[in-house]
Each structure stands twice: as structure tokens, then as C-alpha cells.
Amino acid sequence: MDFGSYAVALLGHRNPDVVAAVHRQLDVMPTSTRSLANPVMAEAAAQLAAYLGGTLPKVYFGLNGADAVEVAVKLARLASGRDRVLAVHGGYHGKSLGALALTHNPMFRTGLRGATVDVVHIDPEDPQAVAKEIARGNIAALVFEPVQGENGALPLPLDVLRTWSRDAKEHGAFVIADEIQCGLRRCGERSVALAEGLPVDAVLVGKPLGGGVVPLSAVVCSQEMYEPLSADPFLHSATFGGHPLSCAALPAALKAIEELADHGRSLGETLAAGLRSLRERHPEVMRGFTGRGLLWGIDFSAAHAAGEVVVELANAGLLVSPCLSRPTTVRLLPR
Numbered sequence: 001m002d003f004g005s006y007a008v009a010l011l012g013h014r015n016p017d018v019v020a021a022v023h024r025q026l027d028v029m030p031t032s033t034r035s036l037a038n039p040v041m042a043e044a045a046a047q048l049a050a051y052l053g054g055t056l057p058k059v060y061f062g063l064n065g066a067d068a069v070e071v072a073v074k075l076a077r078l079a080s081g082r083d084r085v086l087a088v089h090g091g092y093h094g095k096s097l098g099a100l101a102l103t104h105n106p107m108f109r110t111g112l113r114g115a116t117v118d119v120v121h122i123d124p125e126d127p128q129a130v131a132k133e134i135a136r137g138n139i140a141a142l143v144f145e146p147v148q149g150e151n152g153a154l155p156l157p158l159d160v161l162r163t164w165s166r167d168a169k170e171h172g173a174f175v176i177a178d179e180i181q182c183g184l185r186r187c188g189e190r191s192v193a194l195a196e197g198l199p200v201d202a203v204l205v206g207k208p209l210g211g212g213v214v215p216l217s218a219v220v221c222s223q224e225m226y227e228p229l230s231a232d233p234f235l236h237s238a239t240f241g242g243h244p245l246s247c248a249a250l251p252a253a254l255k256a257i258e259e260l261a262d263h264g265r266s267l268g269e270t271l272a273a274g275l276r277s278l279r280e281r282h283p284e285v286m287r288g289f290t291g292r293g294l295l296w297g298i299d300f301s302a303a304h305a306a307g308e309v310v311v312e313l314a315n316a317g318l319l320v321s322p323c324l325s326r327p328t329t330v331r332l333l334p335r
């Protein structure tokens, strides 16, 4: 059983409808030139924007999550004419140079001096953190994960996110929810930020967006944030961004995610109850657990205990994910 594919296998492996959609596209046109419109991408973009409620009408497709983070930050900086970005302690946004600047843990920047994006990491215990940084000026964007996956499946306090988002919006900075790990019903909702009524300008999705069959990520954003790309579509491009084979998976993936939403909800409740009972029985080893929906982190008393659990579970046939920046925590990402 795979609870460990870093949130990709939300539908399990080889979902038959997604595989069939990709097969069909393979026989028709797997890649296409960036010089012409590609109807499979256009249809996928329309479906994704509608799936997230239609308030964020523009879509840019990438392959990895980091692609989406890079593009979102680039657009926010260009559209606002400002440079500085606020990200959050414990956040993870990928490892390409721009995304890496937003990722909090300095371990991932070992050997690299300086960063390509001017980022300040703020503390989720400080509701005034955004207001304080705004006073220093030049803030283009606030970027957060509503539930921090790599940081042990930690939901950020919603009241703080609300205050931060409001302060950022008042200042004209873009609010970007990175839901590459927690979105698309992994944490119950299509988008946690939108479902919680946070005034976001962009939602980033990835991982299960290609149905666990092909790589696909997306920035779903407002017209205003997308403006630089509307003015010049080649402002940001990548050879394989939005290629038909990956985009063909999207409608089938979203349909399957919706069909499994109720099942996911009850599975999440069962899992939470199981974790509560485990914690009561083994308080000396299991320090606690956090999470939401189908994304949970179990915090152990020591890193070696977490490591042993990962190995023993693998031996017993269950794959789980360690947390790179929290070695005492084991992450469960069930399908």
C-alpha cells in the first residue's frame, strides 16, 4: 500500500480512466508546438478554473510544483512592480532556485550563497508579521501552504492566515496559496484557501493533478496577476509546459477525485480516530499528530524511532513518507 508517494498517488496508481485518457492522447498528439494554440490545454485550463469555482479565471500549466511557484512569484513581482516576497517558517515550495528561496529550511540551500528572490520568512505565531513587513515596504506577494506538508502535515492557524491575507491585500500585495500538496481534496477541499474564504489571488496545484499518471502543475490566478502574461505570452514559457499528454489527464483526474471525495472524507475520519487511539496507547513513543483530511504527520519522540517506523512499515507492505525538514515526523498520504 502506498501512503508515501509525496501526495501524487491520491487516486492510487494507474487509475483506469486517467490511463485511458492519456492513451487516447498518445495516439493523437502527445506534444505540440508552443507557437500554436493547443486545444487540449485550453480545455484543461477551462476545466481547472471552473473546478476551483471560477473566481480565479487564468491558468498557467507547468510540470513540477516548483514550476508553478516560480511562475506565480514572477507574475506577482511583475504585476505589482515590487520585489519582496513573504513566505512562512516551515514552508516548503520546491528546490529550483526561485522556489528554493521560499522554502524555509536552510539545509536545502547548503553551499549556495544568496538567493534569487528577496524573501522574508514570517512566524505563524505572529498575526502582525505581514503588517510589520508591509511597513518596511516593497512587498509583491505573500505565499503560504494552508497545511504545511513537508513540515509534518501542520495546518497553519486560519485566523492568522486571514489577518495576513487581509493585510497583504490592503497593501496591494498578491496572496498565493501553495496547495501543491494539500489541495485537490488531499485535505478534504478542492482548495483549502478558497473553501475557508481566504482572499487569495492564486492557488497553486500539482502532484495529483495529472491523476498520478503524468506530471502536471498549475498556477490558477486572477486576471490582474496574470496581466504580464496576457500582455506577452512568451514572457514565461517552457517547451513542455501545457503539453497535450499531461493536459489530457486533467479532466479524468478531476472527475475521479470528485467521485472519491466522500470516500476520502470518511477515510480521513477513520485515520484520525486510529491515530488518536494509537497516541493514547503509546504516549511515550508517539508525541502527537497533526493534519487534515488525508494528510497526517505522526511526531515521534526521536528521529531514530521515526526512521524505524518507516522501515518496519515498508517491510510490512506499507510505504509512508519521512519529512525531510522534520526528521522526527512520519507522514501519511493515503489514497
Ligand SMILES: Cc1ncc(COP(=O)(O)O)c(C=O)c1O
Pocket (backbone or CB within 6 Å): 006, 063, 064, 065, 066, 067, 069, 092, 093, 094, 095, 145, 149, 150, 178, 179, 180, 181, 182, 206, 207
Ligand atoms: C507545498 C509544496 N509546494 C511545492 C512543492 C514542489 O513540488 P515539486 O517537487 O513537484 O517541484 C512541493 C513538493 O513537495 C510541495 O509540497
